[in-house]
Amino acid sequence: MPKETNGNAQTRLRPSEIQRRVLDAAFESVLRIGFRAVTVESISAETGIAKTSIYRRWPNKAAMVMDAFVFRIGPCIGFPPSDDHIGSIRKQMLALAKAFRGPAGTMIKALLGEAQFDVELAEAFRKHWLLPRREIAIAAVHVAINSGELRADVDVQVTLDALYGGLYYRLLTGSGPLSDTYVEGLFSHVIEGLRAVPRTPVSRAVEITQRKRSR
Amino acid sequence: MPKETNGNAQTRLRPSEIQRRVLDAAFESVLRIGFRAVTVESISAETGIAKTSIYRRWPNKAAMVMDAFVFRIGPCIGFPPSDDHIGSIRKQMLALAKAFRGPAGTMIKALLGEAQFDVELAEAFRKHWLLPRREIAIAAVHVAINSGELRADVDVQVTLDALYGGLYYRLLTGSGPLSDTYVEGLFSHVIEGLRAVPRTPVSRAVEITQRKRSR
Amino acid sequence: MPKETNGNAQTRLRPSEIQRRVLDAAFESVLRIGFRAVTVESISAETGIAKTSIYRRWPNKAAMVMDAFVFRIGPCIGFPPSDDHIGSIRKQMLALAKAFRGPAGTMIKALLGEAQFDVELAEAFRKHWLLPRREIAIAAVHVAINSGELRADVDVQVTLDALYGGLYYRLLTGSGPLSDTYVEGLFSHVIEGLRAVPRTPVSRAVEITQRKRSR
Amino acid sequence: MPKETNGNAQTRLRPSEIQRRVLDAAFESVLRIGFRAVTVESISAETGIAKTSIYRRWPNKAAMVMDAFVFRIGPCIGFPPSDDHIGSIRKQMLALAKAFRGPAGTMIKALLGEAQFDVELAEAFRKHWLLPRREIAIAAVHVAINSGELRADVDVQVTLDALYGGLYYRLLTGSGPLSDTYVEGLFSHVIEGLRAVPRTPVSRAVEITQRKRSR
DNA sequence: GGCTAAGCGAGACGGTACGTCTAGTCTTGGG
DNA sequence: CCCAAGACTAGACGTACCGTCTCGCTTAGCC
Numbered sequence: 001m002p003k004e005t006n007g008n009a010q011t012r013l014r015p016s017e018i019q020r021r022v023l024d025a026a027f028e029s030v031l032r033i034g035f036r037a038v039t040v041e042s043i044s045a046e047t048g049i050a051k052t053s054i055y056r057r058w059p060n061k062a063a064m065v066m067d068a069f070v071f072r073i074g075p076c077i078g079f080p081p082s083d084d085h086i087g088s089i090r091k092q093m094l095a096l097a098k099a100f101r102g103p104a105g106t107m108i109k110a111l112l113g114e115a116q117f118d119v120e121l122a123e124a125f126r127k128h129w130l131l132p133r134r135e136i137a138i139a140a141v142h143v144a145i146n147s148g149e150l151r152a153d154v155d156v157q158v159t160l161d162a163l164y165g166g167l168y169y170r171l172l173t174g175s176g177p178l179s180d181t182y183v184e185g186l187f188s189h190v191i192e193g194l195r196a197v198p199r200t201p202v203s204r205a206v207e208i209t210q211r212k213r214s215r
Numbered sequence: 216m217p218k219e220t221n222g223n224a225q226t227r228l229r230p231s232e233i234q235r236r237v238l239d240a241a242f243e244s245v246l247r248i249g250f251r252a253v254t255v256e257s258i259s260a261e262t263g264i265a266k267t268s269i270y271r272r273w274p275n276k277a278a279m280v281m282d283a284f285v286f287r288i289g290p291c292i293g294f295p296p297s298d299d300h301i302g303s304i305r306k307q308m309l310a311l312a313k314a315f316r317g318p319a320g321t322m323i324k325a326l327l328g329e330a331q332f333d334v335e336l337a338e339a340f341r342k343h344w345l346l347p348r349r350e351i352a353i354a355a356v357h358v359a360i361n362s363g364e365l366r367a368d369v370d371v372q373v374t375l376d377a378l379y380g381g382l383y384y385r386l387l388t389g390s391g392p393l394s395d396t397y398v399e400g401l402f403s404h405v406i407e408g409l410r411a412v413p414r415t416p417v418s419r420a421v422e423i424t425q426r427k428r429s430r
Numbered sequence: 431m432p433k434e435t436n437g438n439a440q441t442r443l444r445p446s447e448i449q450r451r452v453l454d455a456a457f458e459s460v461l462r463i464g465f466r467a468v469t470v471e472s473i474s475a476e477t478g479i480a481k482t483s484i485y486r487r488w489p490n491k492a493a494m495v496m497d498a499f500v501f502r503i504g505p506c507i508g509f510p511p512s513d514d515h516i517g518s519i520r521k522q523m524l525a526l527a528k529a530f531r532g533p534a535g536t537m538i539k540a541l542l543g544e545a546q547f548d549v550e551l552a553e554a555f556r557k558h559w560l561l562p563r564r565e566i567a568i569a570a571v572h573v574a575i576n577s578g579e580l581r582a583d584v585d586v587q588v589t590l591d592a593l594y595g596g597l598y599y600r601l602l603t604g605s606g607p608l609s610d611t612y613v614e615g616l617f618s619h620v621i622e623g624l625r626a627v628p629r630t631p632v633s634r635a636v637e638i639t640q641r642k643r644s645r
Numbered sequence: 646m647p648k649e650t651n652g653n654a655q656t657r658l659r660p661s662e663i664q665r666r667v668l669d670a671a672f673e674s675v676l677r678i679g680f681r682a683v684t685v686e687s688i689s690a691e692t693g694i695a696k697t698s699i700y701r702r703w704p705n706k707a708a709m710v711m712d713a714f715v716f717r718i719g720p721c722i723g724f725p726p727s728d729d730h731i732g733s734i735r736k737q738m739l740a741l742a743k744a745f746r747g748p749a750g751t752m753i754k755a756l757l758g759e760a761q762f763d764v765e766l767a768e769a770f771r772k773h774w775l776l777p778r779r780e781i782a783i784a785a786v787h788v789a790i791n792s793g794e795l796r797a798d799v800d801v802q803v804t805l806d807a808l809y810g811g812l813y814y815r816l817l818t819g820s821g822p823l824s825d826t827y828v829e830g831l832f833s834h835v836i837e838g839l840r841a842v843p844r845t846p847v848s849r850a851v852e853i854t855q856r857k858r859s860r
Numbered sequence: 861g862g863c864t865a866a867g868c869g870a871g872a873c874g875g876t877a878c879g880t881c882t883a884g885t886c887t888t889g890g891g
Numbered sequence: 892c893c894c895a896a897g898a899c900t901a902g903a904c905g906t907a908c909c910g911t912c913t914c915g916c917t918t919a920g921c922c
Contacts, residue, residue: 015867018868034332035331035332036332039907039908039909040908040909040910041907041908041909042908048869049868049869050868050869050870050871051869051870051871051910052867052868052869052870052871052911052912053867053868053869055910055911056867056868059910060909060910061909109331110331110332112328112331112387112388113327113328113329113330113331113332114328114331115328115387115388116250116324116325116327116328116329116387117249117250117251117325117328122388122389125388126388126389126390130388130390134390154404155400155404157391158381158397158400158401158404159404161380161381161384161385161391161401162377162378162380162381162401162404162405163377164380164384165376165377165379165380165381165382165383165384165385166373166376166377166380166381167380168380168383168384168387168388169376169379169380169383169384170376170380172327172330172331172383172387173327173330173337173340173341173345173383174337174341175341175345175349176372176376182373185370185373186373186376186377189369189370189373189374189377189405189408189409190377190404190405190408191408192408193404193405193406193407193408193409194404194408230898233898233899254876254877254878255877255878255879256876256877256878257877263900264899264900265899265900265901265902266879266900266901266902267880267881267898267899267900267901268898268899268900270879270880271898271899274879275878275879276878448894464762465761465762466762469881469882469883470882470883470884471881471882471883474895474896478895479894479895480894480895480896480897481884481885481895481896481897482885482886482893482894482895482896482897483893483894483895485884485885486893486894489884490883490884491883539761540761540762542758542761542817542818543757543758543759543760543761543762544758544761545758545817545818546680546754546755546757546758546759546817547679547680547681547755547758552818552819555818556818556819556820560818560820564820584834585830585834587821588811588827588830588831588834589834591810591811591814591815591821591831592807592808592810592811592831592834592835593807594810594814595806595807595809595810595811595812595813595814595815596803596806596807596810596811597810598810598813598814598817598818599806599809599810599813599814600806600810602757602760602761602813602817603757603760603767603770603771603775603813604767604771605771605775605779606802606806612803615800615803616803616806616807619799619800619803619804619807619835619838619839620807620834620835620838621838622838623834623835623836623837623838623839624834624838658873660872660873663872663873684902684903684904685903685904685905686902686903686904687903693874694873694874695873695874695875696874696875696905697872697873697874697875697906697907698872698873698874700905700906701872701873704905705904705905706904
């Protein structure tokens with residue numbers, strides 16, 4: 001008979017269980033009371049897991065919350081498939097904006113805010129959040145260029161910064177809503193000018209996408 | 216004989232002098248040791264001005280540093296004039312990127328980072344930094360539309376988010392340099408597609424501007 | 431036409447009016463919120479009289495409250511006349527105990543407490559409160575000795591310390607009530623042994639005084 | 646080999662050692678610079694023990710000094726044995742007066758002064774200083790009554806208030822010396838009148854005790 | 861199968877800064 | 892000249908977390 005998780009309630013927690021409980025509590029706490037109000041001590045008190053055990057795993061609160069974010073959100077926001085490669089970028093932008101409106105947005109605001117004061121956190125954020133998504137997007141744009149959807153002289157990095165920069169700008173400055181309409185506009189304003197075969201005016205593109213959505 | 220500022224070194228500081236000294240010290244300290252390391256107490260110690268006097272004017276460190284930023288940077292980054300209205304936006308972007316590479320960039324990173332946890336600071340940052348510049352840019356785009364440089368169906372807000380969002384994205388994520396070349400690329404990728412009379416490929420525009428700069 | 435108090439509300443207060451208002455406010459405030467909570471600033475705020483004007487008259491809070499005490503209480507607790515000189519001491523003790531149970535007790539607790547840390551206040555308290563009363567009591571005891579009520583070898587100071595010390599002890603330590611019964615007991619326990627013609631046991635004296643009071 | 650106290654100077658202090666150092670420093674500081682001038686911060690600075698650690702044990706300065714008093718003085722002033730029970734009270738009064746003339750007097754003045762503004766301190770002072778001594782004295786008086794030294798109708802509380810009240814009165818008001826002669830006088834003035842078999846005049850009793858002491 | 865090393869909870873520790881409070885001084889401007 | 896108004900320096904207050912540490916106890920894993 002394998003030992004299993006051991007039914008004895010008094011038993012010590014397995015390391016993986018400790019990690020799970022801490023990250024869950026951290027995630028929920030950030031959403032509930034905000035990153036600033038969350039404390040290693042408060043997580044310790046809430047979970048009953050000793051501060052020592054938390055500090056053994058993460059050097060500080062930021063690293064812990066970063067892990068909580070990756071643990072819970074990281075893998076969730078994929079890159080939706082699409083017939084055309086350009087359209088798949090549009091779809092990813094819509095998915096990202098939707099995420100920004102929910103818990104993930106709260107976490108990203110906090111983590112990117114904190115990252116301005118913590119180079120290790122900044123590095124981790126780039127590595128675990130920004131780069132994975134960016135690489136997929138880069139590939140999509142490359143394919144779009146190679147397939148003739150976009151011009152050959154398009155600069156991939158610049159294009160993606162224009163597309164995604166707008167989303168992050170609104171998230172971080174709170175200077176406007178992250179609505180689907182906004183995302184469509186952002187996408188069409190940037191992309192239409194980069195197409196190999198130019199389309200009609202941008203606003204028409206917006207109208208089209210809006211018409212589509214209302215169906 | 217007017218009383219004047221009074222040459223007596225022993226005299227008490229005038230309120231405006233207190234404000235100036237505190238803001239100067241705050242500004243320099245943020246650049247030297249970083250926002251996190253700056254403390255109301257350290258500013259008090261450095262300037263010899265009582266903590267009480269600082270707290271009488273600003274509710275907390277963030278508000279004080281925000282004021283220091285406005286006091287020292289705020290009015291400096293203007294909107295360079297240009298023959299064409301679109302060109303003036305390009306010039307402002309270049310000026311902004313240059314500022315981002317210097318002290319202003321350090322301050323903005325700190326303030327925007329902190330603003331993620333402080334709604335009052337966020338509001339102040341929008342009011343004193345983002346909006347004034349945005350309004351000038353909006354006007355420039357409107358004029359460009361009315362004069363026929365840009366299409367009539369261009370969405371001003373979306374366009375500016377695409378242009379400036381990229382700059383703030385790189386500033387805050389550190390995901391790439393804020394070089395003039397990058398700015399030119401960002402500008403041309405977004406703008407060329409929005410012109411009433413389409414131009415040649417974006418990369419050609421980049422080449423042109425680069426040629427200009429090398430002269 | 432004499433100037434009078436001047437109906438103009440805007441007129442400046444006369445010095446004596448300032449003193450009266452400050453002392454009244456100080457007295458009431460000590461009773462209402464306690465000596466510790468009273469502040470020169472709070473008195474200033476309450477009366478609308480500038481801190482400067484208060485500090486011009488009193489060196490600190492303690493001196494101000496001492497004055498308020500003298501101004502309001504000082505003259506109130508007299509030395510009741512009595513047929514026999516000893517009886518007049520008894521009556522003064524009863525009057526003092528009654529005062530101790532009211533506002534005067536609150537003030538004396540505060541002033542004597544504070545006086546433990548402020549020699550000037552201690553001196554003022556002795557001069558304005560303790561000594562005036564003590565001198566009358568000393569005279570009463572002397573007369574009682576000379577008239578043959580008390581023994582010739584009675585030490586006046588010691589006797590008065592025993593009589594009044596008990597009252598102050600209870601006031602300051604809160605180790606028991608300052609009831610009339612207690613005062614009668616204290617008086618008779620000390621005095622009976624000092625009479626030239628010894629009386630019956632002390633408890634009988636207590637019974638007698640109690641009988642008197644019930645009539 | 647037992648672990649022992651560990652000779653390593655670099656080791657952290659044991660809790661009991663922290664307590665001892667703080668209380669010692671508090672005691673000495675009160676004597677040296679006075680209760681008012683003593684500060685939790687100054688004790689922290691002097692001992693090198695963190696303010697936090699002090700506040701973890703005591704809620705404020707008064708409680709800390711109270712503990713310092715009990716720790717150093719509390720158990721020292723006993724109740725000297727004597728052949729007769731009344732004489733043992735006299736001896737205790739002499740011992741107490743002697744203590745009042747030294748460091749204990751300084752501490753008691755400060756604590757009882759502060760206790761006028763701090764009910765918790767007042768309670769602690771009664772519990773740790775006044776009551777233990779009072780209970781022994783009560784017992785002594787009871788024995789004296791039962792053995793026939795004192796009258797049966799003597800009120801113990803009143804008697805002790807008369808005896809000890811005088812001592813505290815002089816300590817707190819500074820209205821006279823706390824000399825042995827004074828104590829003898831106080832004792833005999835109060836006690837002689839309460840004896841079952843009356844003695845000669847009080848002043849004679851004083852003379853006798855003085856004669857004894859000069860031998 | 862017993863010993864050892866590591867992980868664990870609990871929570872005290874030294875530290876830093878917070879934002880508040882009060883004291884007592886000083887300046888300004890009005891009457 | 893005296894006042895009110897109120898800003899100023901000075902410095903202690905008591906709190907909150909930080910990240911480190913000791914302390915026993917428990918549990919695995921290694922011999």
